[in-house]
Every structure is written in C-alpha cells, then in structure tokens.
Amino acid sequence: MEDPQQENPQPDASAPTGWEKELQRLELVDASRVRIWRDEFRRLHVLVDGQTEHVDLRPAPAFPISEAAEFVSFLDEKGREAVLLRNPSGLDADSATALAEELSRAYFVPKIHHIYEIEDAHGAARWEVETDRGYRVFDVRDREDVRVVPGGRLMLQDVDGNRYEIESTHALDERSQRLLDTQV
Numbered sequence: 001m002e003d004p005q006q007e008n009p010q011p012d013a014s015a016p017t018g019w020e021k022e023l024q025r026l027e028l029v030d031a032s033r034v035r036i037w038r039d040e041f042r043r044l045h046v047l048v049d050g051q052t053e054h055v056d057l058r059p060a061p062a063f064p065i066s067e068a069a070e071f072v073s074f075l076d077e078k079g080r081e082a083v084l085l086r087n088p089s090g091l092d093a094d095s096a097t098a099l100a101e102e103l104s105r106a107y108f109v110p111k112i113h114h115i116y117e118i119e120d121a122h123g124a125a126r127w128e129v130e131t132d133r134g135y136r137v138f139d140v141r142d143r144e145d146v147r148v149v150p151g152g153r154l155m156l157q158d159v160d161g162n163r164y165e166i167e168s169t170h171a172l173d174e175r176s177q178r179l180l181d182t183q184v
Helices: 018-025 093-106 174-181
Strands: 027-030 034-038 044-048 052-055 058-061 071-075 081-086 112-121 124-131 134-140 146-149 153-157 163-166
Touching: 034 093, 044 081, 058 093, 112 163, 112 174
Parallel strands: 027 081
Antiparallel strands: 034 044, 044 052, 058 071, 071 081, 112 124, 124 134, 146 153, 153 163
16 A cells, blocks of 8 residues: 555655845845945946945845935846845945945935925825925825825835835924915
8 A cells, every 4th residue: 555645745845945045145244244336337236245246236125214324235137135134234335336336326216395285186295395305296096005104204206106205294394384284
C-alpha cells in the first residue's frame, strides 16, 4: 500500500515564503557601508561594501511620512527594492549630496504657508495658496486626498497627483486655519 503523503507532499514549513524571500533578497545597509554617485549618463550608482554595485536605481523614502529621515529605499527599473539604506545622515559628503539632489528632484513637495481660499469647484475643492515655491491654485478631488499626519502636519494631493505639505497647521494664520477646518 502506498503512502498517501507521497502523492501530495506537504510544503516545507522551513522554506521562506513571499515576504521572507523578499527580506532575504533585500540588502539592508548602514550609511557607512555605502557610496552613491551619478555617472556621465546621469544614472545613479549605489556601491555597497566596495563590492556590490547597483546601477540606475531610484531612491524613495521607505516611510515618507512617519520616518522620512531614517530609511531610504533604492528601487530597480521594475520598482523592486534592491537596497534599503539605514540612517542616510551618516553618508559621506559626496554621497549625501548625490542622494539629496535625486530626492529633491523626485520628491518636489511645496510647503503651504498661507491659504487664501478653498471653494467648491465642480465636485472638487479648489485651493488657492501661498507656498515656499510661490502662489499656487490646485484642485483636490475629495477629503481622502487631505491626510492628517501626527504632529500637526498635513499632506495633500491634487487631481494631477502633485503633493503639498503643511508642516504645522498650528503655525498657519487664523483665517488659513478656519478655511482648513472645512476640509479636515
């Protein structure tokens, strides 16, 4: 008589599964082990331990809202993490400059300092604001696109996917705060 377990073998419980495989593939590194630069073709290079070189990566804050300064993820052309950098403030000066330039280019987020008007515009809210990058008018589709973040911060996304930030709702003038109260 044949053993029924031979016909339907059970999965190996010790074999890594989806997330565990991803963690094994991912390289978590401290800033002291990394060098970052751009080549003559503007491709970003990340060299780990002077040996493993990753080319043409795109940096992204791993936790852009809660832990923006603590981890930076480097994504390959398919959007998969190749390297997770811990504590980028520990990078050498040239690497820190290359990373800061790339992040500022990829993550342009104007900071709102004053709200002139928020009015209904065909089912969306039209915001008229002053930012650190100048005067802006944009539409926000619905209230889910206005996110309250701990510490009095607010993140907004307009209908075109552009993001804006209010670093401290408490620092806004009284009129701006009243207008903002209608949206959150």
